[in-house]
Amino acid sequence: MNVNALENIFEPFLKKEPIFINKEVLRHTYTPSELPHRENEIKQIAGILAPALKGETPSNILIYGKTGTGKTIVSKFVCRELEKAAKKFNANLRCIYINCEIVDTKYRILANLSREFGKSVPFTGWPTDKVYNAFKRAIDSKKQVVIILLDEIDKLVAKNSTDVIYTLTRINSELKNAKVSLIGISNDLKFTQYLDSRIKSSLGEEEIVFAPYNAKQLEDILKQRAELAFKEGVLEEGVIPLCAALAAREHGDARKALDLLRISGEIAEREGASKVTEAHVRKAKDKIESDNIAEAVRTxxxxxxxxxxxxxxxxxxxxxxxxxxxxxxxxxxxxxxxxxxxxxxxxxxxxxxxxxxxxxxxxxxxxxxxxxxxxxxxxxxxxxxxxxxxxxxxxxxxxxxxxxxxxxxx
DNA sequence: AATCCACAGGAAGCCCGGGAAC
DNA sequence: GTTCCCGGGCTTCCTGTGGATT
Structure with missing residues (x-):
């Protein structure tokens, strides 16, 4: 390889027009200001949680829906709005998010909660009821409403940790000042079957089901994000419908749809293409599949x-x-x-x-x-x-x- | 109809490392 | 240091089972 060739290898990267304006918008961690096709669910949850602003205990909520139906993002969104509103009304309110896939035992959940309230609890070592008491004391120190979001709550079943749900639903009877209310988010529609009936009735005071998005709705979501993420006109016409269709086939998973669109863009960018085409989407699909497997095998x-x-x-x-x-x-x-x-x-x-x-x-x-x-x-x-x-x-x-x-x- | 294979998969309990408290 | 607790990987022991073969 001669010197000229070496110079040339960077050339395509330098002169090509960037495709993205802001790639972060396409990540599922990003919360847009509007959540298309979830207006009803937002209203519903907001309505249930509203009493918290008056210092009353909201009903516990159980939210069902497959992955990528917007459960997490909607609940977090409502909680954030609620916290904003609480500031306006001078209400003491905290929302705490816990992902039960990662924090998956009674001990860890209670320890995490305690830490949120400034109590330092070791990762392991204490008896569980000591952690529980620490948490109880921590929140009961003042008048407040605590809303606990338990995401992927169905993962607790496999770990035999469902008694933590029971403990948390009963905690209000032991508190003088604070009030606790739970939002359980489950991917598994049959989740409550595995629960003790006492837990079932108290956790499921309100139940909300998130239906999968259909291809049309996914398209709307993608369009909304694509406007912020891509430069105008870089997406070929069929790209968004194809991403939506592929993801709709996988039970309407918006997360997959967004990943697909983002990776398609990245592939196009790397190839130095000026437009994202349907061929890029298909490549992205293969890449995602084989990357997932590769990572699973490696680890x-x-x-x-x-x-x-x-x-x-x-x-x-x-x-x-x-x-x-x-x-x-x-x-x-x-x-x-x-x-x-x-x-x-x-x-x-x-x-x-x-x-x-x-x-x-x-x-x-x-x-x-x-x-x-x-x-x-x-x-x-x-x-x-x-x-x-x-x-x-x-x-x-x-x-x-x-x-x-x-x-x-x- | 009874038998019996080659496992499936549940239950209980062991062992070990990590961490705290004493 | 010792003693306690937890979680995870693993073993031991076990009962259960669909259907070709006897």
Whole structure:
């Protein structure tokens, strides 16, 4: 490569017109000043929470809806407006947002709440009721209404932490000054089925369901954001409808739609294109899918990686699908080669199920009659991509293994 | 109709690291 | 230091099961 060529490699980046004005607008963390097609929900929630401004306890609310239907953004939006209004009315009011996917145990939730009110609680160590008492004292120090937003509240079911909901719904009877009200946000429509009926009735005093956006509504949302995000005229006509249509197929997920639009723009920008085209959107779709998988595989613990490797080896060497027992046999061999502890089949079975939930493999339970019941396991990702990803892990990079050929029976 | 395979998947409990309090 | 508590990964033990085979 000569010097001239080197100079030239930067040229396209320098002379090209930027496509974006403000990319941040397309991130789902951004809250626009208006939320299209959610006016009713906003009114509903605002109406329920309004008594807080007079120092009364609002009813608890349970909000349902699939991912990307605007539950979180709408609730946060209303809470923010409420806090603004509270300042005007001189009402003592706090809204606290907790994401139960991250903060997922009774201890952690109470500890987080306490910290919000200036009590320092260690990450672990105290008995849970001590944390509870600390929180209670912290909020009861003055007259105020505390609204707790529990996002992804359904995640508590899997963690067996639902008793924290019960504790929080009952806390008002132990408070003299402060008042607590809860907003639970759930992705799972069947969430209350897993709850104790006492919790169910007190948490679900008011229930609001967020319906998925349809393609038309997604288009409106995208248009609104695109106006702020992109320079005028850089989006080809079909781009927004295509993003909307692709996301609508995935149960009307606005978050996906926005990601799609943003990544399409980024790809176009990188290619030095002056316009975002439908082809960019399709590339973006592929990129998002494979990025998600890649990240999931990379962050897998070693044991899971070895299990995945075993599935790969089996898939390459056989024409029929693998079963749990076969995977376990190969897995054991791989562990010996890699010098890693061998886990029990019970545990490996769970690891396979985890790979399934991550969407890396596809497993289903089948009965083979006399030959038992097992999981049939298939890869749901390109085999070469997986191999490459696993090779990145130095513990696995040197391992090659092929299934020994069946012993011939004479 | 009874049997029996090859697991699934629940329950309980162990062990360990991290952190606090004493 | 010791003692307590928590959470997560894991094992042990267990009961359950769909349907081809006997």
């Amino acid at each position: 897998l613990p070693t044991q899971s990686k070895i299990v995945l490797y075993a599935i790969i080896v089996l898939e390459e060497s056989k024409d029929k699908v693998a079963t749990t027992g076969e995977v376990y046999e190969v897995y054991k061999n791989l562990c010996r080669i890699a010098g890693v502890d061998i886990l029990t089949q019970r545990r490996v079975s769970d690891l396979i199920s985890e790979l399934d939930t991550l969407g890396i493999v596809n497993s289903r339970v089948v009965s083979k009659g006399r030959y038992g019941r097992t999981k049939e396991i298939k890869l749901s990702v390109d085999i070469q991509q997986l191999r490459d990803l696993l090779r990145e892990d130095y513990k696995l990079s040197g391992i090659e293994y092929k299934i020994p050929r069946q012993r011939r029976l004479f």
